Amino acid sequence: MYYSELRAGALMCEYRSEDANEPTGRDSGVFVGVLPIVGQDQGFRLIPDEWSITVDDGGYFDCPGMDSRRCLFGKNVGGYQVVGMVTSRAVDRSEARRVFEGAVAVVAALDEPDPLWEPEGGSLRAVAAPEEFLALDAIAETLGVDTVYVAKAEGGENAAGFLKSASLTGAYWASFGVPGTDQGVHLAVLPGGATYYDTVKTGRVAGGSEVLSVAGLGDDAYVSTRHFGGPEGSGRAFTYLDVKVKNSWLQLNSTSPEGLERLAREVIANLS
Template structure:
């Protein structure tokens, strides 16, 4: 992901500012208590029905409120950011990341309010970490004080001042960010970013290893890493005939919704195509094991009142006619198609192809 301006720093290099999933507390599991022997049959162990946070700490332990206030240079409150109701936007959650955010005005968003964000992600590869670092403007990157796999980045501009820090520590990737509205003294914000980094690093460096990543008890649909995994050009033109489609956006680089390639780790992907004559567009997306996020994502939609239940597609499906969005729960996964202006029968036909390609057997 490249950093080109204050806007892109907050939207890309400082991804936690605008893409965090809220301040989620994850307590380590309580120790089991011994019990007297029993002649009754042992109960079947309960299998978790959805992904959970795998980072054994909490947002308050990482950044107490007074530290968040100091970082933002104004009083802040924990907040749940507005997120795109797109499967790949939940990839960080799917890998069990701990995401925390504090805002000066919880009703506002970047760039209209000061924000502090922290994300701690298990199992991030060095390759994914380096890809983001190398995609940032080199003149803005400063080596961090915690080894070769740590760095900070600041950019100052018209919207405000944005700084971030990133590191690989103890089996986790840690990404933090500060955005202060308005003109700020550059060195002051940079120093606040360093102080926040020191505090978060001290906690992250002592964390226990992450728990195993949740996977469905029964088989899920396959993931995708290319648009062809979802639908080939030939399959798309069979439903949307006329002109060959061009793929113009997909998960990765500046168009990534996930942090540090978490989408790739769980087989989540999206792509957007359009007919070369400009008469239609199509967005395809998948998140294996992401069925539990569908309801949450749909509740955030402005057009929720228009939702329609669609029978005969996947295990269940919801259709939003305003945007031409079809959300599908299938094989423990979340599949989404969107084609504004296209008739529902075309979207359903395309969905049948995508589900088959992802190995859904019904």
């Protein structure tokens, strides 16, 4: 879902200090993200809701917050939202405030953003709920099982991407499980995101990953395998099916690859 942020025209800047005295993975740093919201701020509201932060006059500054090492801030500025955080072992409230106010001042000087760019020829429909991919009984039938349920989905504490841009781009992900088993399937779509499909595929090929083309599916499609939960090259194997279709990017993955291609076709037909 990181690519949803890029699709929405976001700018994300991260600065880190390599402090030898910091525990591994907890080095000091600053993150600032700017997202053109064009009148929609659903994503902006998710961050303070998640951290129980009070929003006042279109913004918030929580420093330090629930995590004593972290300051969180955000503000709607014209047609943009600014969000960020400052992390440090001894977080300085005044310094964090300076970062916040500096970012707001820069964004306030920007021209108003244009509407979200749409590719010529259109794209797949936006998705905003799990069953908008496909009805649960249709997913179950396609996978050859009796029933499936929604295990997790985009939104709330599961919202992907720090800037929460899914509501702007129509991007969405959901995981569907098979009762009584550890099997299931994960679906994700980025309408208008075909460029990022190309970027990721090129990177995987250049990185030496095995990529197998799938003929006759969308405008381009490939299957790859990734392992999780063990040393590199081991662990549980997940089959990924990535499809470029109608200027969009659709991704499916499962530990049981049977039925993925058929499911992709059904989802594409439903979202076209």
